[in-house]
Amino acid sequence: MNNIKIKNAKSQLTASITTDTNEKSFSFWKDENGVYQVSSIADGGITNSGGNSTQMTITNPHTEGVAHTHITGDYNCFSNGDIFNFQKGNAARPSLIYSFAFASDGSAYMLTIVDQAKFKTFMDNHPITNYFTINSQGYAISAGFKEGTDLYNEFKSAMEQFLSQGVSEDDAFAGATAHVLIKYDTGAALSQQDSNGNFNSIFVNESISPSSTVQSVPIKTYTRTSECNFQ
């Protein structure tokens, strides 16, 4: 994001983010001279049934990253569908390992594939059709996991437990997203940009303790941490 072309594209992408009614996106890659290039800004996002950001902007075979906006009213962090569509993009273009989400309040998140093999294994074991409504090209057009699925239940528990701790809805959503990525050993990491412009990884500890001596239902507690706890 420090490259001048990518910075300019990001500025263009987010110029009208507070009033946009649809998500926008662009992608970037290095050309044969090792110089970063960016695509034009594309309209469309996960909220459009016509497609999604990751799908729409991957035209160059050497694409390294994609970026899309989350408009006012969206959660700041990546939706569940964003993650799976990122995988679809990565499957088509293995060089694609970065995805950025820019929110209307100025916050930014980054999804990075840190272990391609694990990411593929996770996706192979969790077919997109089991978790989302998809379009004819196989991309998720629903933003959340299907109700009752294992990923839905895991995400829900973490999100609601964070809320019960008094965590903000956006931070709870990001925490639940990080929790799922870690718990399922997905090979992908979630980061959030700080006020200095640095992206810091989000890790979540899940602790389980017996509720009492007479009940066997465990109490789960989720804690956000900066300490890496990848498997």
Next chain:
Amino acid sequence: MNLINMKTLYKIITTLSLLGFTNIYAQVDTLNYLKQFEVNKVSYIGQPFSKLLKDMAQIYPKTAWSVPLTGKKTITTNTRFYFCAKELSFHNVITLWIEWQNIIPRDQTKYYEQKNDFYFTNEERNFYGSKIIKDIKVFR
């Protein structure tokens, strides 16, 4: 005298055993009990949630969670109702998932969550009771 005491003791033990059995049975049966309402969802779709609550006489929601789990954070399309203590609801919880016919502004559902700390009080009963059901799912 000793005989009376023995009979009394036997009655107490039997009663306690039955109560214990009933309690265990009720816990085990929560999922199946709720599943009946999912199976018979046609009777409740298009009807206010109060009708379901009235028919659901054996158990009662303890907490209600309407925070959106999809991309949009300003609207509530569904609410999850749990039937256990709040601290136990984050692991393998039996969920009564109700999708609403009409979208509820999130600020309304958030108001009750913040006021009553996610507990299902009479206020939630009145608020959600008037909402129309679009779909019902029960899972854990």
